[in-house]
Amino acid sequence: MIYITPEISISENEFKFEFIRASGPGGQNVNKVSSAVQLRFDVKNSPSLPNDVRARLKTLSGHRITDNGILILNARRFRTQAQNRQDAVDRLVELVRKAAEKPKKRKKTRPSANSKTRIKEAKRRRSNIKRLRKPVSTKDE
Numbered sequence: 001m002i003y004i005t006p007e008i009s010i011s012e013n014e015f016k017f018e019f020i021r022a023s024g025p026g027g028q029n030v031n032k033v034s035s036a037v038q039l040r041f042d043v044k045n046s047p048s049l050p051n052d053v054r055a056r057l058k059t060l061s062g063h064r065i066t067d068n069g070i071l072i073l074n075a076r077r078f079r080t081q082a083q084n085r086q087d088a089v090d091r092l093v094e095l096v097r098k099a100a101e102k103p104k105k106r107k108k109t110r111p112s113a114n115s116k117t118r119i120k121e122a123k124r125r126r127s128n129i130k131r132l133r134k135p136v137s138t139k140d141e
Helices: 050-062 082-102 113-133
Strands: 016-022 035-041 070-075
Touching: 016 082, 035 082, 050 070, 050 082, 070 082
Parallel strands: none
Antiparallel strands: 016 035, 035 070
């Protein structure tokens, strides 16, 4: 059981790990050992997640979530499978923690009377500058 917040905990049997060969440094070992980890977590059907957290997690995941609601995290930072596995779980926990934070409600505000007068004064000044740039017309023509 992985505890994310006091209210949310995810059972480890909800994760599916797939081990793949990693690119990058490692010499001949890279061609022989599947050290990279692909963690799959079914966000859509997980009984551990409340609906509001599930919705925020879907938006936070972006391109990492499939149309079926499965979140895929690739971990290939380390050279060992165990470290990559732990890295993938840690990243998932961080993502769910971020999704569990409730966004603050926006309070409507109005511009103050002083700011309105400043804006109007700036507009007046700018208008005057533009008016002075125009060529002077002579009435004699």
